[in-house]
Structures are given as C-alpha cells and as structure tokens.
Amino acid sequence: MAETSAPIPHVEDWRDDEGELKTELVRAVSDAVEAGDAVRLKDLVGEAHEADMGDLIAQLSSDERTRLVELLGADFDFNALIEVDDAIRVEILEDLSPEQVAEGVADLDSDDAVALLEDLTEEDRTEILDKLTPIDRVALKRAFDYPDDSAGRRMKDDFIAVPPFWTVGQVIDHLREADDLPEDFTEIFVVDPGYHLQGHIRLDRILRTKRGVPVTEVMEEDVRTVEAGEDQHDVALMFERYNLLSAAVVDDAGRLVGVLTVDDIVDVIEEEADAEIKALGGVKADEEISDSVWTTAKGRFGWLFINLITAFVASTVLKSFEVELEKMVALAVLAPIVASQGGNAATQTMTVAVRALATHELGPHNALRIIIREVMAGFINGLAFAVITGLIAGFWFGIADLGLVIGLAMICNLVAGAMGGILIPLALDRLNADPAVSSGPFVTTVTDVTGFLAFLGIATWWFKI
Template structure:
C-alpha cells in the first residue's frame, strides 16, 4: 500500500473509471461530450491506468496529441504522488512548454522531479521570454540548473532580461526579433528570411530599423508576401506603430495592446535602440493576470493565490483582510450598541436590521466593482468622474426607492406598524444612496492616493454601508417610533 499525505483529487467513482479506462465519456445536455477543450474523466483515468501499469510507450501515445496547456492542467489536477509518477514515466519526452503553462506554485515541484538531462532538453527550445517567465520565481539553485542548460547567447539574453524590474516590459519581451534596414525592398526581406536559420518560432512583423537600431516601423508578413519584390518596405509600414520602453510596466503594455489592437511591438532601451519584441500572446497573458488579480483582491485574497497553494499559504493570504473586516464589523457593532435601548423596546428592529445591512452591502459592492473595473481599464477619468458619480447616485436613488417601498409593504404586513414601514423605507433609500457614493468615491480616492482600489476598497465600502445603514434605520426609529 502506498503512502500519500496529499488528499487525492479522485472520488470513488473516479477510481472505478481508473480501473476501467474504457468507460464511455458522458454527454452534456447541449450535445457536447465531457472533455471539450478540457481533459475528460476518461482521459485522466486512461493516463493514470497507464502509469499504474508502467507502460511508458502508451503514456507517450496518450500525451503526444495533447497541447502542453492540457498536460499542465492534467498535472495540476493530480495529487502530488500521481503527479510525480506521471512526470517520471513521461521521461525524455517532457516538453518545455508544459513548464511554461504550469501554475507557478507547481513549477518548482515538477522541476525537482525531472532528471537534469530531461530538464536541459525541455528548456533548450523555449523562447527567451518563456525561459524568463519560467526562472524568475524559482530559487537560485533551480535558476542555475535551467540557465546552465541554455546556449551562451540565450543565457546572456535571459540574464539581461532578469536584470530589468519585475513586472516590466524587459521581463516580458523576447530577444528573438526579425529586423530589417529601412532601405530594403520586399525582395531583400524575403531573401533574408529564406536564408536565416535563427528566426523565432512565431513572429508577425518585420521591424524596420535605422543604422542606429532605432525602430521606424512594422511590416506585416501578409503585406510582405503579397507585394512585388521591388516594393520598398517603407511603403508597407503599418499605420499604428507603438514602441515600448524596456522599463514600461507590463500592465501598461497590456493596456496598449488592447487599446490599439496591436499584434506585436518593439521594445527599446534607454537609448531608443531595439532590444526585443513583445507579442500579443504575452500581452494577453498579462491582461488576464491583471483581471484575475482584480477579482482576487476585490475578495480580499492574495493576488497570487491558486488551488495549488498549501493550507498555510491560503490561510495566511486571506487572514490580513479578514482582520481588517473584523475591525470594520466591530465599528458597525458599536453603532448598534449606541441604540441598544431602542432595540430593547422594539424587537422588530433587530429582525429588520440585517436586511438593511445586506441590501446596502450588496449595492455598495455592485458600484465598487463597476468603479474598480473602470479604473483598471482607464474608462473612469477625472474628466468623466462627476457624470459617472451622478449616474451611480441616481441608480442608488431608484433602487433604494424601489426596494424601500417593497420592504415598507413587507414591514406593514409582518408587524402591523405603519410608522415602522416608513422608517425602513427611508433607511433603505438612504443606505442605497450612501452605498452608491461610497462605492465610487472610495475607489477613486484610493486610486488617487496610489493605493490599489481593488485591494483596499471592500472593507471601507462595507463599513460605510453598514454604519450609514444602521445609523439611518436605528436613528429614525428612535426619533419616530419611540
């Protein structure tokens, strides 16, 4: 019997499938089968069954048709014991692109399992940007193992990229570029491409440069191949041409790609000389990571959290903002305590308080989410801030009036006290307006103070809605009902 301290990701049904890899895939209601764009249970069971039998050739047969991203997903789904066995049996066929697709939390584990000669072969054919992404979060000994596997020129390129600030264009770019003198013709460029043996695996443009290696324009491969040989390359340059400074923040790079619909862009050093290129696939990865970080931060979770984190890391990453939430909850409780005598005289107030707080909190979260996203995409600026604020307050008034009226009717039917209905109706209206204001003003203020609004807005908005909601509801009750 094997020992495994990791909780297995396979249920008892999965274990039965594993013993019988011929199980038919399940059909979804829309007519697709389980496994469209992802590995099905049958695929995973077949792979694990092959590992159990130690059939390396069959494992290669099963994994070779899969995209590296699918193999990375497979490894992330397995427990540590099965993951190690798959990697060890896969052996010399291990593709370096799998390491690039893996969750960062698992890369060190997989690299430590790979044999040195397998690791060397895995990283040797990677583009420099993929190698940089692979090694930048590893410990120094593992970095040296990978760097030693590279050719001298590639190692120098990777080490230079690592010298740039974390999260900069210099870390994101690849050093393999296709550049041509600006005086060349289409024929010169085609002849060069046919003779060159060091072209990148994928590229979209030829970058025109002057004698000092300053980028002057991009020529798409489509225009190149559809033009006569005697046409000057300068006649074919793209209208949109953006040059990225090597120290530019990667979030700004991703924004530029999305804003101007770029496919690739040259990267220049402090002297405006061409040093690399960023392609759309890398920019979109950054954009996706930015979106993911915003979602996690809005929930008060560490922006590098993943399902592969240990229990301790997951708990530690969430504890900080839970502590902040606890402090704000205590503040709201102090407001309630101010009106404890009022609540003692009318128990109905205690029954209705959670409704006021919940509706206000949800309304504030809605406005805050829209605002944080607009700030991230730079759609919310100083020029349109007042218009957006009036819009959100108007939404708060409408929804507050609607749900205030509904709760007023509920309160009358529930408790038979007409004035209580008036109190909760007005409190709901005031809370929704406060939620709208807090949901937009707080993120904007934090952004102006260079504090990430996605990370810090939640507790403050919740505090505003709770405090205003309780003050409005209990304060009005004390004045009107007692």
C-alpha cells in the first residue's frame, strides 16, 4: 500500500512552463554523450517517453545524435526516432549499422517500423529488412507493397480475431493465456475461417457480459472497414466524421489484414493540416525546420518563379499604359493599391474555398450558392472600399474624379477577386489538382491584371488621356 499511495510521478518534469525541453537537461545529456558516459546518460534519459526523447534528439548536434543511440544500445527505444523530422531520422539511420537498426526495428509495432523505414532509399531499407527474422521481414515487405500514404502503410497487422462459435468466457481465457497478444487493444474481431470479418466487440462489452454468452450475441456487425489501398486522407475524413477509435483494414478479397487506430489518424490529420497550410503559403509539404539553407532555398524557388511570371504578366498591362502613366503619375502611385486590395479579398475567398473543399463542405450541391455568396460579398466590400479609397485618393491628389475612377476600379477588382477566388479552386478540384497548392498564382494573376486594367482603363477613358 505504501507504494500505491506515493504521489504519481510528474511526467512533465523535462519541460518548462512553455512546454519546451529544459536547457539544463539538454546540456547535461549533450555533456554525457560527449564524455561517452553511458551510465550517466541512462540515468538522465532512462525513463523518458519516446516523444520527449525525440524532441531531445532533435536538439542535439548531428554527431551527438548517433552517439547517443550507440551509447544507449539496447536501452534505446527506436520509437523516439519516429517522433523526429524525416531528415534527422534518415541521417541517424544511415549512420548506424544495418544490424543495429534491425535490432531496434524488431521491437517495434508494424506500423511504427514502417514509419521508421519509409523515407530510406529502397537499397538501405532492403539491407535492414534482410537482417530481420523471416516473419518480421515478410510482414514489413507486405506493408511496403501498399502505396505511400495508404491505409495499408499506417495499419497495425497485430490484432485479436476469434471465431464466431466462441463464448465470451473462451475469449477471456484466450486473453489471459495467450502470450503473443498485441501490447494494447480496445476491441476484438470476429472472423470466419477465411478471415472475413463478421463483427467486432469492444472490450467493455466483454467485461460486462456473462461468460456463457456466445460472441455473436455481443458483437456489433456494423464494423467500419477500410480497404488497405485507400488513401489516408479519405480514411482520416471517415475517422473524423464518425468519431471512430479504430477501423478494420481489409484486403481486395475482403479479408481482415490489420487495424487502424485513432492515434495514427491524429498524426495523419496533423500532417494534412500542415501540408495544406504550407501549400497555401507556397512552401512544399516536406519542408522541415531542420532543413539546410540550400534545401530550403531550392525548395522555395519553384513557387517564387511561377509568381515571378505572374508578376511580369501583370506588368505588361502596366507597360501597355506607359503613355498614360507618364502623363498622370498619380495612376502609377495608386494602381498597386487596387491590385493589392483585390488580391487580399481574393485570398480570403480562396482560403474559404480551399478549406471547404478539403472538408467536403463545398461540393456540387452547394457550389452555385457559395459562388453567388462570394461574388455578392465581394461586391459589398467593393462598394465599401470604393468609398473609402475614393475619398482618400481624391483628397490626397486633390483630384475628385480620381476618387471616382479608383472607386469603380475597386468594385471591379473585388468582384473579379471573389470570382477568381472561388472558381479557380473549384476548377482545379474538378481537374483533380490540389487547390491548396495551385490556386494562389492563378488568383493573384486575376486580381493584378484586373486591378491594373480596370483602374488604368477607366482612368484613360474618364480623363480622355
């Protein structure tokens, strides 16, 4: 009793109030690694959760990381490597010997082993797989046969399946006696001899049922299943929609091959949100905070290049009004305001459209209503900013008509921005392109060109330049 009434150890001892790893800890670990002091190192990090360990590894230098893994030896939990950035993980795995990695992989769940080895080259991966036991090797090779980002890659192949003629009591006895059960599980599957799914039973149902009851009486037949080849994006949407804790994964022949749990899906949701945010900001989904200067610069060049082209396209519009700009330089001063305001309004619409497409809230059934709403909202804000911008511009340059001209151009451009902001993502989605990645440059081109054209065109006509 003395032991159990002791205070529960505070698991957050490693972190300060902001949730950052404490500097003293990082320094102490780094010193122990430099000194090659395995005993001290085990003292420091022995009890660490894999996630804390991952964060710690990320903060060490390249050399220290590999030495830490080597010093900890069999005490090192390879799960920690799943928590670090891809670039760091690959670097450490390449530095270690294939034997060391294989030993670490042998302790992992199948889904974690896949996550660990996924970003290695085919060659490095095969070298490691060849060091595993035949059973582990075949299981992992099968997982790697499924496409990237599919349910088959994310699932655990370790689950409990019982035949439909068992009773609850037989299930409980099996659980008490079998010693090759998965680490933790929240449900049991009922399958026929061909491993076709008959139903599933949640553990609380088993605990609350008398031993003599047949499993077929307590099982739910209505199991959410996922095909192993299905994309993780669709699987995540299903988990979110139906608040699932787990789903059964079946192969082409409908046989149960694995189970997906919500903690894997949390990672997928995080990954997808990250990819969407980065795409909208013109950054590649795989850019990581640990990337080198060169990788970073190279990765961002492409999007900037496309935007440079759109900027030149917009400038050809300005150039075609060279004579007018020369005669009335106020136009050159004000034109970027019209373009920028349209661009910002269009970005708002595009953001909403991209989000709604990603969550399936925007589809054929309501597209027309949303297009109309956006265009009308664009028109209303166009009117509002026509008045505001018109007044400021008119007074600033002491030319009342200039206010009128910029106001009209503002309305045109905010309506054009709204149309571009919604129609371009819809069109890209229809063409099976990712609207988060590709919409931006098109939308900006629309508002830059429309902004310059409307403002300078109306000005030329009004002032008879």
